[in-house]
Amino acid sequence: MSQLQAVKLIAFDLDGTLVDSAPDLALAINAMLLDLGREQFPEQTIRHWVGNGAEVLIKRALSGSSAISSDIEESLYLQAKDLFVQHYSEKLCVASKLYDGVAESLEQLSKLNVPMTIVTNKPGVFTQPLLEALNLAQYFDVVLSGDSLPRKKPDPLPLQHLVERCEVEMADLLMVGDSKNDIQAAKAAGCRSLGLTYGYNYGEDIALSGPDFVADSLVSLLELIKGSVTA
Template structure:
C-alpha cells in the first residue's frame, strides 16, 4: 500500500523510535528490590509497557496485566520508580536500527514531524536529547502534557490543530494497539512497526494501514509526489 504524502507525521517514542525496555526493567527491578518484593525481569516488562509508567508500576506490583494494587503501596512504588528511572533513563536504551536513516529521509522530504508519547515529560525530554533526536521534532507531546493520552485521540487532534492540518491529511507512526486506536479515533492514517511493544501481540491484528520492519522502509509506503 502506497500512502499519499501526509502533511503531518506524529511518531511514538517507546517501542517505535527507541528500545527503552532495558532501562524501564532496571528501574522496575530497583523499585521492587527497595520494596522487598520479587524482581520482574526484562521479559515481563517488555510485555507490560505501552500504557504509561503508572500502569507499568501497577502491573509490576501485581505481576499481572490488570487490577489495582493497594494505593499506599502504589504511591510509594511510583515514587521509587521515578527516582531510579531518572538516574538510568537512556543508559541502557538504544535507538532502533534504521530510525536515524528514516528520520533523515522524512526530513529530506520536508515532512513536519512531531513526537507523541505516553511517557511523562520529565523522562521524554532527556531521552530525546540523549539520542540527539529532539531537534527532529517541531512539537513534543508527552503523556502528561494534556488531560488525556493515547489511546484517546486528544494528543493527535491537538497536534493537528497546532499545525493547522486536517486529521485525514495526517499520519501516526507507532508500534501498539494504543497508537492504532488513537489514530482511528482521530481520523489519522496509521503505520506501525513490527518490532515494538504490543503486549506480545502481532500488531497486524490491529489492522493498521501498513506495517514496516524498519524506518528504512518508509520510502516504500509513503509517496511524496
C-alpha cells in the same frame, strides 16, 4: 506496500517505535521492587507491561501481571512511583538504543521537509531528556507526552490537539507506532496509521489492530512516503 498519499505531518510514538527503552525501564522497575522488598521480574516479562504510561507500568509491576490488581493501596503506589522516578531519572539512557534504521530514516525524512512530531504515553519528565540523550530532539517540532493533556493514547485527544496546533487536516496526518494504543488512537481520531512489527505490543501481532500500513522498519516508511509529501 501501496503508496501513501498526502502526508503533511507524521506523529511518532517513542518507546518501542524509535527507541528500545525496555532495558532501562526494566532496571528501574526492578530497582523499585527491590527497594520495596518485592519480587523482581525478567526484562522480557516487563517488556509486555510497557506502553500505557508509567502509572500502568508501575501498577503491573506491583501486581506481577499485565492484569492490575484491584487491591493496590494508593500509599504503596505513590511510594513505588517516587522510587521508580528516582531510579529511572538516574539511569534513563544506559542500555536504551535506537532501533535499526531509525537514525537514517529520520534524517532522510527531515531532508524531505516532512514535519515530524512525538506523541507518546511516556511522562514528560522523561520524554525530552531521552530524546536529547539519543540526539533525536532536533527532528521534532512538537512533543506531546503522556501527561501533556488530560487524556493519552488510545484516546484520540493527543492527535486531535496535534492537528489543531499544527494547522493541518486529520486526513493529512500519519500516526506511526508499534502498539495497538497508537492504532486505536488513530482510528478514533480519523487519521491513517502505520504499525511497526517490532516493539511493545503485549505479544500481539500489530496487524490485528488493523493499521492502514504495516512495516518492519522505518526504512519502509521512508520508501512509502517518498514522492507523496505535499507542501
